[in-house]
Amino acid sequence: MKNYNLRHLQELESESIFILREVAAQFEKPALLFSGGKDSIVVSHLARKAFHPAKIPFPLLHIDTGHNFPETLEYRDKWAEEIGAKVIVKYVQDSIDKGRVQEEKGYNASRNALQTVTLLDSIEELKLDACIGGARRDEEKARAKERFFSHRDEFGQWDPKNQRPELWNLFNGRKNIGEHFRVFPISNWTEMDVWQYILAENIPLPSLYFSHKRKVFQRDGQWLADFDFMMKKPTETVEEKIIRFRTIGDITCTGAVESTASTLEEIVQEVAASRTTERGTRADDKRSEAAMEDRKKQGYF
Amino acid sequence: MSTELNSQNYLDMDLLRFTTAGSVDDGKSTLIGRLLYDSKSIFEDQYEAVKATSEKRGEEYVNLALLTDGLRAEREQGITIDVAYRYFATPKRKFIIADTPGHIQYTRNMVTGASTANLAIILIDARKGVIEQTMRHTFIASLLRIPHVVVCVNKMDLVDFQQDVYEKIKKDYEAFASKLETIDIHFLPISALNGDNVVDRSPNMPWYEGSTLLHLLENVHISSDQNHIDCRFPVQYVIRPMNNEYHDYRGFAGRVAGGVFRKGDKITVLPSGFNSTIKSIDTFTGEVEEAFAPMSVTITLEDEIDISRGDMIARENNQPHVSQDIDIMICWFNNKPLQPNAKFVIRHTTREARAIIKEINYKVDINTLHRIEDDKTINMNDIARVRLRTTVPLLFDSYSRNRNTGSIILVDEATNETVAAGMII
Numbered sequence: 001m002k003n004y005n006l007r008h009l010q011e012l013e014s015e016s017i018f019i020l021r022e023v024a025a026q027f028e029k030p031a032l033l034f035s036g037g038k039d040s041i042v043v044s045h046l047a048r049k050a051f052h053p054a055k056i057p058f059p060l061l062h063i064d065t066g067h068n069f070p071e072t073l074e075y076r077d078k079w080a081e082e083i084g085a086k087v088i089v090k091y092v093q094d095s096i097d098k099g100r101v102q103e104e105k106g107y108n109a110s111r112n113a114l115q116t117v118t119l120l121d122s123i124e125e126l127k128l129d130a131c132i133g134g135a136r137r138d139e140e141k142a143r144a145k146e147r148f149f150s151h152r153d154e155f156g157q158w159d160p161k162n163q164r165p166e167l168w169n170l171f172n173g174r175k176n177i178g179e180h181f182r183v184f185p186i187s188n189w190t191e192m193d194v195w196q197y198i199l200a201e202n203i204p205l206p207s208l209y210f211s212h213k214r215k216v217f218q219r220d221g222q223w224l225a226d227f228d229f230m231m232k233k234p235t236e237t238v239e240e241k242i243i244r245f246r247t248i249g250d251i252t253c254t255g256a257v258e259s260t261a262s263t264l265e266e267i268v269q270e271v272a273a274s275r276t277t278e279r280g281t282r283a284d285d286k287r288s289e290a291a292m293e294d295r296k297k298q299g300y301f
Numbered sequence: 302m303s304t305e306l307n308s309q310n311y312l313d314m315d316l317l318r319f320t321t322a323g324s325v326d327d328g329k330s331t332l333i334g335r336l337l338y339d340s341k342s343i344f345e346d347q348y349e350a351v352k353a354t355s356e357k358r359g360e361e362y363v364n365l366a367l368l369t370d371g372l373r374a375e376r377e378q379g380i381t382i383d384v385a386y387r388y389f390a391t392p393k394r395k396f397i398i399a400d401t402p403g404h405i406q407y408t409r410n411m412v413t414g415a416s417t418a419n420l421a422i423i424l425i426d427a428r429k430g431v432i433e434q435t436m437r438h439t440f441i442a443s444l445l446r447i448p449h450v451v452v453c454v455n456k457m458d459l460v461d462f463q464q465d466v467y468e469k470i471k472k473d474y475e476a477f478a479s480k481l482e483t484i485d486i487h488f489l490p491i492s493a494l495n496g497d498n499v500v501d502r503s504p505n506m507p508w509y510e511g512s513t514l515l516h517l518l519e520n521v522h523i524s525s526d527q528n529h530i531d532c533r534f535p536v537q538y539v540i541r542p543m544n545n546e547y548h549d550y551r552g553f554a555g556r557v558a559g560g561v562f563r564k565g566d567k568i569t570v571l572p573s574g575f576n577s578t579i580k581s582i583d584t585f586t587g588e589v590e591e592a593f594a595p596m597s598v599t600i601t602l603e604d605e606i607d608i609s610r611g612d613m614i615a616r617e618n619n620q621p622h623v624s625q626d627i628d629i630m631i632c633w634f635n636n637k638p639l640q641p642n643a644k645f646v647i648r649h650t651t652r653e654a655r656a657i658i659k660e661i662n663y664k665v666d667i668n669t670l671h672r673i674e675d676d677k678t679i680n681m682n683d684i685a686r687v688r689l690r691t692t693v694p695l696l697f698d699s700y701s702r703n704r705n706t707g708s709i710i711l712v713d714e715a716t717n718e719t720v721a722a723g724m725i726i
Contacts, residue, residue: 004561004593005524008316008395017597018556021538025610025651049585050597053550054542137386144385163383164719165409165634167416168708169556170648174717188397190388196311274344 009197012189013046018169019148019185020050023130024057026173027181030130031088033119034060036072036206037248039134041079042194043185045203047132048083059086061131063119065111066093067229067251075206082204090122107219107231110252116300120156123180130173130181138190148187154178156299195271199264211244211262222255246271310392317523320399320414320447322438323424328455332424332493333387333400334365339500340515342389362494384414393519408667408682409634411438412722415445416708419523422451422514427460427490431473433668439474440667443481444630444684444724446701448526450478451487451517458492462505480670482701487517527594528703532560532568533621534614535650535696535706540599552583552599553608558650558705559698560616561593562600569617570608571696576617577604594705611652613696621696621706626659627689628726629709630700632682635720639679645711645720647691655692656711662686686726700724 006014020043023030032047034040047056060080064073080087092111095101100121101114123131137144147163149171164172173181186194198205215226217236224230226238230252243256244267261267323329337343348363355364387398399414401407415421421442425435442450452474460466467490478486489498490509497503500515512520540552562568566579582592583599592598600614608614615621633639639658647656664673664685679685700707711721 003524004527004529005315006596007312008314009312011316011595014556014595014597018537018595021554021597025538050554051540052583052585052599053547053552054540138388144387145383160383165384165413165722166719167413167710167722168704170708170710172648172710172712172717172719174646174712176717188386188388190390190395192311192390193395200312 009193009200012186012193013049013197015188016043016046016185017050019171019183020047020132022171022173023132023183023185024051026171027130029126029128030058030132030183031061031126031128032056032058032085032132033134034062034076034087035134035249036062036068036076037134038194038198038205038209039136039186041134041203041205042189042197043132043134044079044083044085045201046185047085056083056085058132059088061122061126061128062087062089063115063122064089064091064093065115065250066091067111067227069206069208069225069248069251071206071208072248075204079204088122088126090118092118094118095121107233108252109231110250112250112253113300115250116156116298120299123156128180129175130183132183132185134186135184136189136191136194137187146184146187148184149173150182150184151175152180152182152299156180158182158297158299160297192268192271195264195268199268202264205264206248208245208248209267211242211260211266213240214243214256215239216241216243216256223258224255225251227251314390314393314395315523316395316397317420317518317521318397318399318418319420319422319518320401320411320418320442321422321424322401322411322414322442324426324432324434327424327426327429328493329400329424330367331365332422332453332455332491332499333398334367335493335496335499336398336515337387337389338365339496340389340391384410391515391519396518407437408441408632408684411441412445412632415441415447416704416722418445418447419526420449420451420518420521421447422453424453424455425470425474427454427456427466427470430470431477435474436477436670437667439478439481440665440670446704446724448523449485449487449521451489451514453493453514454488454490455493457490457497457503457506458495462490462497462503464506464508467509485521487511487521489514489517528559528705529561529593530559531619531621531698531703532562532566532614532616533558533698533703533706534562534600535652536608536610536612536614537651538610539608550601551605552601553614554597554599555651556597557592557594559594559703560619561591562598562614563591564588567617568602568614569620570606571613571615571620572623572694573606573608573612575604575606577602577606579603611650613650615696621698623694623696625691625694627691627695627697627709628686629689629723630665630684630686630726631679631711631721631723632684633679633721634681635713635718636681638681639721644714646714647689647695647709647711649695649697649709650706652693652695654695655714656689658687659690660688662688689723697725699726 095118101117147166216223217238244259261270351367352363385400401410401414471488491498498513536553537555580601580603661677698706707725709723713720
């Protein structure tokens with residue numbers, strides 16, 4: 001008999017497509033949370049595959065902190081057009097103007113945490129009942145406990161100690177009015193899986209992921225991009241470096257690494273040889289040992 | 302995705318999902334930490350964080366068990382609360398570990414972790430031998446039909462690496478396990494703390510001639526773990542593009558739950574019973590000739606038949622059972638006991654119905670495997686045989702024949718919580 005066995009990336013892809021179709025079947029108003037980072041790009045690529053030849057039956061939702069790299073925004077619009085998806089953009093600036101949130105102050109000020117309020121307000125306004133995200137369990141210790149279908153109460157909160165058990169391929173998306181779900185189709189993928197998949201599928205990425213020259217300054221052992229709104233300490237000097245980004249998020253908390261990797265093949269090589277995790281370049285995770293867990297409980301991505 | 306795109310090793314790896322079960326302090330977290338560390342899946346920043354915590358706590362060694370702590374409450378209490386998933390890869394395979402806690406809510410978490418596993422690692426403390434919890438873990442692995450079981454006799458360093466200690470435990474275990482329907486059992490003596498026989502062969506146990514744990518995990522035969530005989534395709538979602546290019550396209554999207562489907566196959570749609578022929582099996586990258594479990598594909602048919610989510614495509618001469626009365630082993634997950642005549646939402650493949658528990662046959666004492674027939678109160682973590690009645694017929698196989706079409710969950714209609722998992726007999 002022939003060997004009917006999928007290779008591991010095919011099995012992961014098949015699992016993710018199953019989850020995405022399950023979202024479309026179980027929920028009335030889902031949206032895909034799109035950041036312009038590689039993980040949400042892979043999820044939107046999988047969504048295109050899941051519903052082909054029909055269009056993706058839900059929009060991409062981008063929460064724009066106002067501190068996004070221009071390359072991210074340019075990519076977002078181009079990619080959405082290519083995959084035929086509708087994009088909804090909500091602005092953290094609007095939440096600040098309405099007084100819903102207060103801008104952080106000081107050198108490490110970031111709008112990363114403020115996004116949670118804008119996101120939860122958008123979920124309420126758009127009456128979303130499921131938000132699909134690109135989070136992976138290998139990223140961070142609190143995320144290792146996350147479900148594929150993750151329940152959020154009416155305050156958008158996650159209760160990690162009281163999660164619904166998830167068995168076989170049976171997903172329970174039932175909820176009361178006002179509650180919603182976060183759904184993570186690529187939960188079981190690792191950073192390496194994502195990169196290998198992007199390479200195998202030849203998925204286009206924002207230029208930020210590839211090696212380029214940029215004005216940066218060093219803080220806590222990381223290179224941060226120099227923009228007008230980045231407050232620098234007197235000791236921090238701007239230099240020009242050959243760098244690339246391993247993750248893409250809000251400019252204020254996304255660290256760059258020195259790298260000459262300019263093709264997908266070279267990036268894969270670099271990831272394979274890397275001795276630190278990609279979240280090691282994220283200042284938002286370094287605030288405390290349970291930083292991610294705390295943000296997730298409040299309704300973060 | 303196309304396999305021919307790249308000849309790299311990475312694209313040629315397969316996937317093994319395993320679960321780990323152990324009692325408190327038998328070294329489960331240390332073993333996982335050891336596998337991750339010795340297979341070089343731990344990054345420097347993770348290692349440094351664990352090292353700093355170990356030092357802060359005044360521990361002598363870098364405590365690899367800390368690598369598996371997730372939530373703040375777990376770190377504070379030094380326990381694991383919930384199933385956590387870990388990942389590592391060797392050039393041969395990628396591994397997904399469902400790391401299940403050994404104490405609170407043990408059954409619920411073990412059943413959850415076991416439901417998707419190809420293999421279970423059961424840890425036995427060499428000083429304690431086969432204890433009640435070993436039997437419980439083995440019973441759950443057998444109940445959930447995990448195809449392979451690896452029994453690791455751990456802490457061999459604490460019994461001076463003596464062969465006769467290991468052999469006695471092996472004999473005791475075999476005597477117990479022979480009563481269960483476990484398919485494939487392996488034994489090995491290890492010390493997770495020092496790494497003996499985990500990734501590298503132990504110089505301390507020259508009498509052991511079998512393979513190391515990692516070698517076993519890399520080579521255990523998994524391609525026959527799925528059912529490739531009985532064709533089952535639960536329709537998950539109907540794809541209707543309704544645009545000019547695909548004006549009349551009606552595709553039935555889903556994940557193959559069993560068997561091999563081919564273009565041109567004669568099929569029967571259930572529950573309607575209409576027959577048709579497979580016109581195409583579609584994916585984003587084009588048609589495929591055949592589809593097998595667990596592939597996600599879209600099937601189109603030659604005839605226009607009314608099909609919706611929850612229906613099943615099977616073969617005319619090989620169909621699932623169709624019934625509203627279902628005999629089932631359930632595991633109860635909720636702190637509120639099961640109420641007699643309670644009604645639930647039942648989820649089975651892509652089908653949803655309402656269900657009522659008509660009869661509780663017996664409970665199982667999971668430590669002795671005895672049937673309890675006089676006490677029929679079902680509390681959290683209890684396993685019981687019951688009879689369900691559903692509002693619409695389910696299209697099912699026995700769980701032992703097909704895990705995909707033989708499994709269900711029950712959801713409480715009032716709270717929406719998943720209150721039970723079930724295996725159809």
